[in-house]
Amino acid sequence: MSRIGVFICWCGENIARTVDVEEATKQVAQFPGVRCALNYKYMCADPGQTLVRDKIASERLDAVVVASCSPHMHLRTFRNAAQLAGLNPYRVEMANIREQCSWVHPDRTQATAKAVQLIRLSVEKARRDHELQPIRVPVTRRALVIGGGVAGIQAALDIANSGYQVVMVEREPSIGGKMAGLSETFPTLDCSQCILTPRMVEVGQHPNIRLYSYSEVEAVSGYVGNFNVTIRQKARYVDISKCTGCGECWNVCPLKRNRSEFDYGLGFRPAIYVPFPQAVPARPVIDPKTCAKLIRNGCGLCIKKCKAEAINFKDQDKLVEEKVGAVVIATGYKLYNIGKAQDRPGLEGYGEYGYGKYKNVIDSLQFERLISASGPTVGELKRPSDGALPKSVVFISCVGSRDNAKGLAYCSKICCMYTAKHAMLYKHKVHDGQAHVFYMDIRAGGKGYEEFVRRAIEQDGAQYYRGRVSKITEENGKLIVRGADTLAGEPVTIEADMVVLAAAMRPADGVEQLAQKLNVGYDEYGFLLESHPKLRPVETSAAGVYICGACQAPKDIPESVAQASAAASKVLITFSASELTREPEIAKINEETCAACFACVHACPYHAIEQAEIRTPRGVFVKRTARVNPGLCMGCGTCVAVCPSKSADLEGFTEQQIYSMVESLV
């Protein structure tokens, strides 16, 4: 026989205004199994909780139903209260008579009747609640950080400095990400590499950080606290443990005219190369697409010169296994492709701007390299076509951003700021030059940001036009830029020496495949999904997997660093105990009745069900069965739905419970 206590909350006026709580209490007290029913103004407050605990003791209740707000709000509160009174917390149910009743139905009679029905359902459920114990899983207190840009670096250092080991995987030959290629950063105009490279070195030398550069995450299995990661170390053809970074090899390499990826095609690098001088690790890599030795067994000059005998043309990709307890994804961004070639339907590029056709129409990252002191033109602003100093430069904002027709609907957030920065840096280099900026709006919301943009306009003489550019053509070496000035109400034509396009920020290539490996969701643009945009911005739907930086949404360096530290703090919370507890409302399979059809294995979106064998203690095979991994299961119930033998069931939401709830209504 059940001894259920029902507690109906007024929630001040929120419930009591619409639901006749007294009447409801009277009716509910009649339900079979209900030992006591009462109502109170604020169940979640201390007195309310005390009431629950006292009644559990005095009435020897074996289950509790609280009829109040959404379980999202206070299920934990009431479960804790029950536990304190000695009642198993999983015999506490909540009937939502606020969000699902008093807040949406105006008629008092009808709302009261519905509230009573909702409570009836919860009572039925509570009658069949089992006592459950939280699941405890061990935690491997090592973290994986995917991506070695400023966000990944920050997260890795925070975790490593807390005393835990970090495995960092970076796809490029060096860490540093996009920030390593920037010239100066807003709003301080700090030299980007100067502030980043000390961090990069710290990562490279940190005793707690194991860096896999030129590597990618191949596969991930397991669950929070217990991930198994397979990392593919791509073949460098250089043994970085032997290599001293002396540079003889890349100096002697005859194939010097390969377009440099780090310079976004504006500079050149040899076939064996270090992407930039401050690279971490400062060791070269051989490009298999251009190296003569690898393609047709020619050349080989570098291996002759290498005193450390570090070059190995027989190198192969290696797969390495690592065990970690938490993962931080910090894969960063790439720029929208302004030309015709697109990797997504619905994107079209901007043919009218002549990017790809006219050498002097470049994008913002290319401009960063041109003005960077360590760039392909050593900091002298030489335009790509003829190396001339541009006296008039047009900067166009929102190329691909805020474009529903052929680009991306969202705002890329950083372009207004870096365009102002570009205009300023341009003026600092070319004192008699003129910067023209075409914009739709100016987004400068950070600390000191608005003042920064005003500096560009008021002190560095940048001419801002509110309007878009319609077309760019080239006549006699000049770029004819035809745009609009809607504030003046007329078209504007500028003859420019160079045009810089602020291309939209998109998630890096391959992020969707990586997300699938980790069971993390992503939106239509490929940005990784946070659990809650306001309250849980660095957590994901996959327990133990966190995100930070531009992979989540367009953002600048201060925000990326802040978010990285936030992700690190979540990792540290995960590591704070030697065991993790997980909610026990997960699937369970009756191994006696399981027919081993494994429909559930295929249906499970979390790959949480395994094919297992039952053997006698002597090892004799008895039968096969499906078995739920309690660490991975998220309690979605899909397996319960597909199981033909009704062997799969959900603790806390058993089929018996559901059936009896439905029957009680009929």
Added chain:
Amino acid sequence: MNLAYYPGCALHGSSNDYEQSLRACLETLDVQLREIDDWICCGATAAHSLNQKLAVALPARNLALAEGKGFREMLAPCPMCSMQLLKARKALAEDEALRRSVSKIVELEVRGDTQVLNLIQLFETIGLDRLKAAVKAPLGSICAACYYGCLLTRPASVVEFDDCEQPRSMEKILEALGGKTVDWNYRTECCGAGMTMANEQTVLDLSHKILSNAAAHGANCLVVACPMCHVNLDMKQVNIERHYGVRHAMPIYYLSDVVGLALGFKPEALGIDRHFVGKA
């Protein structure tokens, strides 16, 4: 090859030289044109400027006339006509209620079965290889600025033809015929369209820019595929020269003119002698 032919008012009016040259070429290339029986005006600028219903109905009737005779394809050499036909066809395909009401208005069931081709598309369908093989007199002396105007490539969602910023379909044909083309900056800029009579200054201003830019990039002629553009650039060239005090002396060829010349026709057979601006 057998397809319906919608000349449109211009090709039977003062742009009958365009019809002359395209008929000559296409016959040689074994393309049979069957003029649509009792076609009516597509409405041109006047219809879409004054009554949107009419702007759909008039082309719709012509679509119905063509599909009624079982034609899978129709040639509309004037881009205004082809664009209006395609626009009507698209609107009716996307809105069943509209299709039914327009069918009632034009007194014929319009299903939109017939595809509409412009002259460039027809040459592409015939095939550049076939064109190349049929060349008798490669266009050695031609250094053309291919001029597309507005309605061959815009609106892109309606005409779905070539690239509306950097089109290359005409250049490819010219190169297959042994001619040279120039890269220039006014390929898709408007010539002034139907403003010839009502607002001539607009035409003079816009067409002058086109002619100047073509010359500045080394062209010795323009190649067009639109009778309206031809009128504005050819017939009005003397007015442009007078107004701006420049001498353009830029011959304007229809696409079918240069194809015909390469196929071995004499200029007179193609109606080239009927242009206003002759070869320099």
Added chain:
Amino acid sequence: MAAGMDTPPSRLIRLLQLGHAKRALQAQAIWQCVSCQTCATRCPKSVDCAGVMDALRQLSAERGVTTPKQQRTVLFQKAFLRNIRRNGRLNELELIAEFKFSTFLHSRSLSFLFKDATLAPQLMKRKKFHLVGEKAHDRAVVGRIFARCMDNSLL
């Protein structure tokens, strides 16, 4: 075209967004527009600006709020429509005659009346001048189509 417009397209759309339809309908710009479709091609919000211009033209003509400066263009388009209503196809000579006549009635400009008169012999020389224009055979259906589409007395 925007350089010569009194109200560039962006301002026209803004006026419409604010509900100032009357000001939009009287803008010179809507009859200066050549329908080149560049506006709609460029718009990142896929606003069919060319279609908006068409609608403004139709509404301004229907409500009779076209201005004197716009008359040449308006009269031309109206004459064009009347012509194809009568003939099923365009009769160029008739159109020129009607257009020149109606603009003369409006502006009394002799110079405009006789402008490009020298084109006539040049066109004749080139066999581009058709004294008798083509007509569609079934002109009655054209008349009925027009009647069904234009339910207010525009013409």
